[in-house]
Amino acid sequence: MQDGHYQKRLRNMYNYISDNLYLNRPDIEIKGEKFNSALLLGLLSAINRGKELIIGEPGLGKTTSAEYVGSIVYRYPLGVIWGSEVPGHPEQTEEKIIGRPHLGELSKGNEKVVWSNFAQIPVKVVDEINRLPETKQSMILNGVDRGNWEYLNETLINDEYSLFATCNYQDRGTNTIIPPLIDRFDILVESRHPGPNIAFTIGMEAKRDHPLRHPEYEKRLHEILRGDEAYEEKMLLAEEISDLFGEYMKENLGLEGLAKQERRESSSQIEKIGFDLEANSFTRMMLAELSFCHKFGQKRSLEQCEEGCHYTGYLCHHVKNCASNRLPISIRNYAQTLAWFLEDEEVDLEHVRLITPYTLAHRIQWKDSYLSKKEGEGRNDPLQIYMAREATEEVFKRYSEQREYLTEAFSVAYRAFDQDEIAPLDGDHPIYEAIKRDIGAKDEKPV
């Protein structure tokens, strides 16, 4: 397939959804192009098998945007997506989310699992995830993380999947999302109000018949998913129906989704995109500020550093928790996918700067004192994304001041890693201390 072919298809999807299904205002800009963050990052999540948490007021398109994206990219009719969604509510059970015993077989003394549509199809939508009680959130940890679904003694492993979960703002019916679950989401975006004029247009143009519905294919897909065949065989059969739905979309909507093989090729192209040195250095600097603690060795949620530390001006002093190893994975995946989408050869600083706030927003636990200082500031984004964006820009400023020296420090560290006699470069940032620890040099600043 020629270069840029899949990207053009994805752009076509973006434009179609933006013009017909999810009318929106652009809220981000990269390389001179403006995009809507919820839609763009939704598409990137679908293509890179990501996990996206969508927040927003009720009725502003959190769930529907995810459904459209999943339906078009994976070529599943909308009815199948709806039939596979997991609604979050306190009475939700493992049997409804993952699977249940086959009652007929059970009466014969055989233990067999009937897997839920949610567990089987690659487009997974959890609606209002924060209405799941905290105890029940643990049930989906493994599935969300690795696509492994276990019930009784059987396991179902998805070879590809994207997860979209929506989340309402806090009200009486919501619960906190437990940290291990929230950390498993790659990004957090807000589905925003499009403004009164676009909202009026949405109201006027709303149709009862949805172009992404196809009752016949939906019925056949439901039959396949209910069938007794092995999971892998079911997926092959489902792909045949997806091909037919893909043809339907192409003919009637002018849209081309991506077949399974095409999605694999896209992933393979995305994985090959490397980080340039600036993006590499900046990401390391960001991670250093979010994981370093001069006093306790690393950030830990249960240990809080006090005022007067040498590194008081850095992010490490404002956050409670430590950046997990999923953070750099999320940054890499999304920055690579964004670079691929824009047909850039390498991931550069612009890609990383745009993506980082969305990967950080839900993961950082800010100290209360810092939160209360920032929450009153004027902004357009929700507080979480705003603070993550501010943090990213703060680190970017520090990076800009010492980019050359930092690159050199990494280069020296490369040599010092294997040769004891080379001394690492000193600098006033946690990254330099982290480098010293990596190469086994002593930390000379007294605690």
Next chain:
Amino acid sequence: MKNPFEAFHNIGVRRREIPLDTILKSKEETLARILRGYEDLLRNEAKDLVWLMQYSTVIKAYGMAEKRIEELEYTAEDIEEFCYALDRSDQIPYLITGPAGVYISALCNYAPEEEITLNLRDVNVKINLLGYRLPPNKKLVVNGNLGDFSGIGLDGGELIVEGSCKNYTGAGMKRGLLTVRHNLGFNTGHGMTGGEIHVGGRIKGLGKIVGGKIFEGDQLIFPNEGVKPYYF
């Protein structure tokens, strides 16, 4: 373990130099060149590790010293550094104070500065012959004590010694001013034909003086009624 900085292996490392590094490096190179000049002088002038202090040998040694330093770029600080190097056996193969003094005198006479101060209080060896042929418009201040033949052949310059000197100070002096804060030894001003010697302390003895003036404290002790000019 995999090197976590692998991505940066192609980046060249610039050698970081702070200004002090450059200064020190330059100083070391200059000192090395001065030392090489001194060693050359010794090889030619003191082949058997013996150097006889004679009028002709001093002139010859000075001529050779002038050649050794004519392409050198140095400052008064480098001269002082050389004096300390003379004191350290690891930098000097052997020290013979006569040629060393002639060599230092040549360095002072050709130094770019008009006023040179050498702080030699911590130098253990007593350098001889310092101030030899100090020309007009040159001022050499030595903090510390000197050996024999200091300021000999002084040729219009000003030599100030903030300490004491040994024998034959100001011998053969033609013109200029020699001031010694403390004491002088025997044969002071031997053969001097002009200029002035001022001594703050005591003079053990005067040499055969032809001309010029010598003061001990405020008192003119040459020429005066008791000490007349000597005619060779």
